[in-house]
Amino acid sequence: MGIKIALPSKGRISDPAVDLLSKAGIGLKDTVNRKLFSDTYDDQISVMFTRAADIPEFVADGAADLGMTGLDLIEEKEANVKILEDLNFGKSKLVLAAPEESEVRKLADVKKGSIVATEFPQLTRKYLENNGIPGKIVQLSGSTEIAPFIGVSDLIADLTSTGTTLKMNHLQMVDTILESSVHLIANPVSYNEKKEKMEEIRTGIKGVLDAEGKKLVMMNVDEEALDDVKHAMPGMTGPTVSQVLSDNGLVAVHAVVNEDEVFQVVNRLKKIGARDILVVPIERII
Template identity: 75%
Template sequence: MQIRIALPSKGRISEPAVKLLGKAGIGVKDTANRRLFSETYDNEISVMFTRAADIPEFVADGAADIGMTGLDLIEENNASVEILEDLNFGSAKLVLAVPDDSPINKLGDIVDGSLVATEFPNLTRRYLKNNGINAKIVELSGSTEIAPFIGVADIIADLTSTGTTLKMNHLKIIDTILESSIKLIANKKSYKDNNEKIEAIRTGIKGVLDAEGKKLVMMNVEQKFLDEIKMAMPGLTGPTVSNVLSSKDIVAVHAVVNEKDVFNLVNQLKKIGARDILVVPIERII
């Protein structure tokens, strides 16, 4: 059975999503001429490009079996989907913000009847209601930051990655509604009926995520230095040691290490007595 993956057609998460599929060994054919439906290098998998905001609903309804989209959009649509993985990109926060000179400095300062402008009416309404605030939601489709300055709203609920744009527009954050990132989601029925194939896709993607920021360090070392090398090498389950056929006194050692540790580790290994040290990129860890 064909598995259809829904990906954002444009925006900040579109290219990272396509690249992630490529690194997982699935890949989208003819990315230069992106169409609504695209083939992949697996005959049983196809890709559908659509708006990120529509992906939760399409996956929930079964128009797509799998999708990549933000938690904010999943929650906004109250989509009944299976969340398989956090894809570790597209981090953002849905926040409440007001003009710098507003007397509102925290959630408790918001009075009933306040006007809140947002592209996320359902999430915002739910959050305020759960906190005992009866506000009026003004739904906008963009340019939310301007709403308080033209009399449309007292407060905005907007998505931000760093807060820089809000600061540039003289807005201050008073509360966070939701912390979001991009998720791999699946239709619940598809996940049950096609579990083996969907889990294979999930495994491929997770392998790429697990390999991020990791390097494979390999070296040859004399047996007499092996205990010191083992102490120095931080592997996922300890370093792997194997015999070198050309010499009884030499063993090969390798381990997966964090990229940030490589510089100091290599110098430490050299001092101990390691030689022929190789640092190799890792595409996937399964």
């Protein structure tokens, strides 16, 4: 039974999604000519490219078994899908924002009956209701930032990554409605029927995510210095030690280290007397 994975066909999360699959060992056979349906190097797995906004519904309906798309779209569509993993990229926030000249600075300043323009009417409506604010929702399909300045709305609810676009359009954030990132989702029925293969895919992807920001540090060191090495080089479960057959009293040590700690760790190891130090990239941690 084959697995069909729905990926965004374009946009800022499309290439990272394809790259993640490739690093997990599920690369596309044809990376140059991206087609609607693409084969991978696993005969049981194929990829379907479509709009990110349609992926929650396609997965919920069973048109795809798995999908990668933003949590904001999953929640907005209220899709009946099983969330398998937060893929930790494509991070953004759905925020409530008002013009800089507005008196609205915080949620308590929002008046009853305020009009909010957004591409996310369901999430925005729930947010207002949960906060006891009767308001009107105006659904737009783009250019949300301009709505308050042409009399369409008092506020907007829109996605932002850094807040730069809001500032450029003279808008200020009032509150965060939802924090979003790309998630791996599954059709519940397909997951029950094809759980073993889907978990293999999930494990491969999670292995890539777990390896991000990690390096493998390896070296040779005198056996007498092992205690010092252990304190200087903490690994995920402690450093691994093996005998070096060609040199008496010399052992080989390796451990997984956070990338931002490598510089300090290597210098500490050199002071202890470690030699032949290697720092190696890690593709996956299973």
